[in-house]
Amino acid sequence: MLKIGMIGAGFVAAFHERALRSVRNAELAGIYALKGAETLAQRARQDHLGDTKVYASIAEMVKAVDVVCVFAPNFVRVDMMREIAAAVEDGTRIKGIIVEKPLARNFSEADTLARIVRAMGVPTAYFENQIHMPSVVQARAQLTQVEKAMGAPHLARSAEEHGGPHEPWFWNPTTQGGGVCCDMGCHSIACGMYMVTPAGKPMDYLKPLRVNATMALLKWGKEPWLGQLQKRGVDYSQTPAEDYSSVAIEFEDPETKHRSIVQATNSWMYDAPGLRLLMETFGPGYSYTVNSLQSPAGLFISDAAATAVIDSELALEKSQATRGSLILQPDEAGLYGYVAEWLDALAAFEQGRDALLNLEYGRLITMLIMAAYMSHEKGKVVDLTDPATLSELETYVPLIQQGKGKQVLMNFDERLR
Secondary structure: OEEEEEEOOOHHHHHHHHHHOOOOOEEEEEEEOOOOHHHHHHHHHHOOOOOOEEOOOHHHHHOOOOEEEEOOOHHHHHHHHHHHHHHHHOOOOOOEEEEEOOOOOOHHHHHHHHHHHHHHOOOEEEEOHHHHOHHHHHHHHHOHHHHHHHOOOOEEEEEEEOOOOOOHHHHOHHHHOOOHHHHHHHHHHHHHHHHHOOOOOOOOOOEEEEEEEEEEOOOOOOOOHHHHHHHOOOOOOOOOOOOEEEEEEEEEOOOOOOEEEEEEEEEOOOOOOOOEEEEEEEEOOEEEEEEOOOOOEEEEEOOOOHHHOOOHHHOOOOOOOOOEEEEEOOOHHHHOOHHHHHHHHHHHHHOOOOOOOOHHHHHHHHHHHHHHHHHHHHOOOEEOOOHHHHHHHHHOOOOOOOOOOHHHHOOHHHHHO
16 A cells, blocks of 8 residues: 655645545555645545645655655745655655656756656656546557558647636746646647657657747737736736647657657637547558547536536536536546556556656656747747757746746737748
């Protein structure tokens, strides 16, 4: 029985608590968070996930668990990882460290996190749930023999879209790391790369060649949405972030030299039933599609009954409505891959090894995200085979992340002329 400790008690931590209900031989033993810890701990105890305790410090919690999960905001992760490392240096033994996507706000921070953990010698897991989605995994499994006969996929389109994040810090580009490309592009880039990676090859097998990206602020810079954000303490008229991004990445198979392309599209303006994950993969003579809004279940709530709806997100993440014909996903934690990534990570930690995705993989994804921001800023394709470009990415901090998004998001059309 592995004892799990969570740093953070916000939206994603609550989602992982839901996922752990379907995981055996693990208990949620501890939570450390500045707010929400007791509420989440109480829910975990009610769900029979163990005698979940709230701890006053990271060091105290690390001593009481086997696996430490960093589910805290992006801007505090480096400091938190140093606290975990200090506890390990003092003699505390842990079996694994999990970090939620995105690994960090920029490549420098991602590299720092990877180096700290590498020095600890502790197995790691980078939690990117969409690669573990059963629909994606099973589609690939069903096509294994077809792929062997016809060749690996050559094009993947991956999109995640919803109406916008929950917490104000997530809207703030200086604390989150950017806008939708940092928030959700990490999902779509990683999943797209997985979908074109030849079966049986490592997750980082393909060589990224070029990145071309376009970003924009289309909805949340306009009224009344601009005013809604300002009421939450976020002012996109001064420090905007992108609510739309389109990223194309060209990869090369290092053995066959065959090329493939990943198209990652993300937005915070999907005014539709709720969160949508849409993946399409095309190979020579075959393809598959995944759409998370295609559900076997649905609801209808009349105007008269709508006042009784407490939380529309109980039916679907990022739900936009409380009445009418609504989509119901009975097991979102399973559908989105959260349960499967837990099973993978905990099995790996029991064997003393990294999960399928480790922090080095998260570091690679962060580099690709930074290349996308650089492409948008410069208005040109970024060449990842150029040593000078790779060197520049090591210390690159996007203007949007610096709080200077007005330079690259406002009047974007004029900037390209």
